[in-house]
Every structure is written in structure tokens, then in C-alpha cells.
Amino acid sequence: MIALQLNTKSDYSTYIFSGIVHRVSQIKNQDIKSIFNKDDKASQEQLMKTIRGLDKHYSLYVDGDKKVQKSKDKAFWGLLSDT
Numbered sequence: 001m002i003a004l005q006l007n008t009k010s011d012y013s014t015y016i017f018s019g020i021v022h023r024v025s026q027i028k029n030q031d032i033k034s035i036f037n038k039d040d041k042a043s044q045e046q047l048m049k050t051i052r053g054l055d056k057h058y059s060l061y062v063d064g065d066k067k068v069q070k071s072k073d074k075a076f077w078g079l080l081s082d083t
Helices: 029-036 041-052 076-081
Strands: 019-022 058-062 068-072
Touching: 029 041
Parallel strands: none
Antiparallel strands: 019 058, 058 068
């Protein structure tokens, strides 16, 4: 069993191993650095451009090894038509 020390000084982002990044208009270099583990400015700028330019219903999936894959999302009305 893994116990987490819960206090205001904990950095919970270290416990997140994968995630989804949707299109956002404003994203900072620090966000890119923490999500994608990219230190060089050129890589950060490229990822910010990619995120800002994502089409509707697309996102980036970031796995535990920080590999990035573009993914087509399913709109909520698409879920309804599947039932």
C-alpha cells in the first residue's frame, strides 16, 4: 500500500503518469514543462503551437513515458448514437 503525505507542500503532479490535453488558447511554458517534461524552449514553443492549433474534438494523449499521440475525441452526441 502506498501512502501519500497530504499537506499543502505536496506536488500531486508527480503522481499523474498520463493524461489528456485539449485545445487551450493560453498555455504557459511552465505548463508544457510539467506536463511534457520538456526543458528546451524550442520544444515547448512547438508543443504550445500544436495545442493551440488542435481541431475541434481532437486532443493529445500523454502516456507515462511522456510520449505524445494525437487522438480523435468522441462528441457527446456520438456516444448517444452508439447506444
